[in-house]
Amino acid sequence: MLLHNCRRSASSEFHHLFKLLVPEKTLLMKFAFSLTVSSGVSLCFPLALQDIYNLCAVPTTSQHEIVRVVGKWTAVFGAGALSTYMRRLAIEDLSNTVAMKMRIEFFEDLLRKKYQVFGENTTGDLSHQLNSDIWTIAYTITNEFSSAMRGVAFFTGGAGFLLYTCPPLTMISLFPMMALASISKYYGNLLRRERETQAIYLRQLNSFAQERLVQIKTIKHFTAEGIELKKYAEKQTKVYNKAIDVARYSAKHHALMEAMGQNAVLWCLGYGAYLISTGSGLSVGALTAFAMYSVYAGLGFRLLASGYTELKKAAGVYNKILETKSSIDDKEEILISPTILPKSTVGPSIIFKNVSFTYPGREIPVLDNINLEIKSGEIWGIVGPSGCGKSTLFHLLTHLYAPTSGLIYIDNVDIHTKPAWWARQQISIVSQEAPLFSGSILDNIKYSNPNATMEEVIDACKRADAYDFINNFEDKFDSEVGEGGSALSGGQKQRVAIARALLKTPHMLLLDEATSGLDHQSEKTVQGILEREVKNRGFTVLLISHKIRTLKALTDRIAVLHAGKIIATGTFDELKESKHI
Numbered sequence: 001m002l003l004h005n006c007r008r009s010a011s012s013e014f015h016h017l018f019k020l021l022v023p024e025k026t027l028l029m030k031f032a033f034s035l036t037v038s039s040g041v042s043l044c045f046p047l048a049l050q051d052i053y054n055l056c057a058v059p060t061t062s063q064h065e066i067v068r069v070v071g072k073w074t075a076v077f078g079a080g081a082l083s084t085y086m087r088r089l090a091i092e093d094l095s096n097t098v099a100m101k102m103r104i105e106f107f108e109d110l111l112r113k114k115y116q117v118f119g120e121n122t123t124g125d126l127s128h129q130l131n132s133d134i135w136t137i138a139y140t141i142t143n144e145f146s147s148a149m150r151g152v153a154f155f156t157g158g159a160g161f162l163l164y165t166c167p168p169l170t171m172i173s174l175f176p177m178m179a180l181a182s183i184s185k186y187y188g189n190l191l192r193r194e195r196e197t198q199a200i201y202l203r204q205l206n207s208f209a210q211e212r213l214v215q216i217k218t219i220k221h222f223t224a225e226g227i228e229l230k231k232y233a234e235k236q237t238k239v240y241n242k243a244i245d246v247a248r249y250s251a252k253h254h255a256l257m258e259a260m261g262q263n264a265v266l267w268c269l270g271y272g273a274y275l276i277s278t279g280s281g282l283s284v285g286a287l288t289a290f291a292m293y294s295v296y297a298g299l300g301f302r303l304l305a306s307g308y309t310e311l312k313k314a315a316g317v318y319n320k321i322l323e324t325k326s327s328i329d330d331k332e333e334i335l336i337s338p339t340i341l342p343k344s345t346v347g348p349s350i351i352f353k354n355v356s357f358t359y360p361g362r363e364i365p366v367l368d369n370i371n372l373e374i375k376s377g378e379i380w381g382i383v384g385p386s387g388c389g390k391s392t393l394f395h396l397l398t399h400l401y402a403p404t405s406g407l408i409y410i411d412n413v414d415i416h417t418k419p420a421w422w423a424r425q426q427i428s429i430v431s432q433e434a435p436l437f438s439g440s441i442l443d444n445i446k447y448s449n450p451n452a453t454m455e456e457v458i459d460a461c462k463r464a465d466a467y468d469f470i471n472n473f474e475d476k477f478d479s480e481v482g483e484g485g486s487a488l489s490g491g492q493k494q495r496v497a498i499a500r501a502l503l504k505t506p507h508m509l510l511l512d513e514a515t516s517g518l519d520h521q522s523e524k525t526v527q528g529i530l531e532r533e534v535k536n537r538g539f540t541v542l543l544i545s546h547k548i549r550t551l552k553a554l555t556d557r558i559a560v561l562h563a564g565k566i567i568a569t570g571t572f573d574e575l576k577e578s579k580h581i
């Protein structure tokens, strides 16, 4: 019963895996055809040897006969070489096609994943799955599958020939193969378990390295290179030790397989020699072909066994990918080609009604029964001590998370009755980090509006006070910003981020401590830009700031948050009077 279940689960695992090949019908047909021909031709090799040996055994053989036999087999092996070429090409095409399609589909799945479920996997883990794991699967279901199929052909062809020509000899050469079967099964299971652990260690190493390289500046600031190197070396040693365990089992497996395979031939030849010596009628040519077929049968068995082990491993890796893939509930609708909204004359109203929120996996609510009514085009300040939930309010408005209870309205529309992009499309957010992508300044600015004209880009840059410094760069708008914008100063990065936010023609502007990471001069510049833009109105503004000057100069009203609750709302002067700010 247990065995039956194991077989059933292995076949359903493989079924999942091979479904990946189904769409590639043309390539599969090329592959199947070339595999059949090349395996068939390989199986003929011992027959060719048998022919030649038999010619040698007859001293009166004519030269013409030798040329004819050699010519016939040369043509057969020529066709075999052609089919091997086709098979290799079809396999490579298949693996790369499967990997390409899987990667695009997986990447799309990641982009569709709701932000709130994203945090369950580290980025290192995801990029390992996207690159390495998908390649392992694509490679295995093509290359290893091809080897396993050749194994089937060699084993059945070889064993069939043996049985047909001399059953007693067959029993002798197949006996070591029975031993091989149980050895392979034992080591196959052991290796699969060990390799799974090895893959986990490798992923941990990958995630660690990726995070450290992203944070290289922090490492340098804390002169922590030595500590990080030690940690990396420890993790790498764990990977190495596991790899050696795997290698040890694998080496034992191969050594036993080799010894058994050689013994199969040796015992078979020995017994064959005995049969010839007893005058049984067995020819030297037939014995040679027989010995070669027993090699084929052994080799076929070996290919089949290792193909099976590798396919099981790939099935495990594929299961992990299927687990990472989002369920329907974890996905959100995405815009394939973003549409830019027309400029609004006045921004929308925003209402938070009895909104409470607890982060997934946490128990204590971060926001507790928030009620806020922001009128169309108003500028609101959000203030409160660190950790009181100010940024979380923005996360809910931009639909990155859904409230645990309560409703959020934009222009009297409950945002959760709309796809997530509906709210995001109307919002531009400028935060402390100014996250940029590697690429040119122009790429980064047009990120919010890929169809913008150069005039619109220049206008946004002028409004963001970025035009002059961009123009002073040697490559102007084509200048590279470096990874994460590392080739720009903090103030320049922030101004590029503001230009990008403005080019989107937002209906709502969310400013999250947009100037707090800057030096005094840059802060003054960026502050000035924001004051100018915010005063221009045309959008509703929510701004998180600790700066009294900003709050006084810009806001119509302010909400004071404390431990996730709104404890006061009013104008700057009212709140000053009541000593809330």
Ligand SMILES: Nc1ncnc2c1ncn2[C@@H]1O[C@H](COP(=O)(O)OP(=O)(O)OP(=O)(O)O)[C@@H](O)[C@H]1O
Binding pocket: 359, 360, 362, 366, 384, 385, 386, 387, 388, 389, 390, 391, 392, 393
């Ligand atoms: N992704 C998250 N998962 C779990 N808890 C989180 C997450 N993000 C924030 N928190 C917690 O929620 C609380 C509010 O965080 P939030 O970033 O909203 O505070 P804030 O008022 O903006 O703080 P600051 O002024 O320091 O930026 C904090 O206690 C924080 O630890």
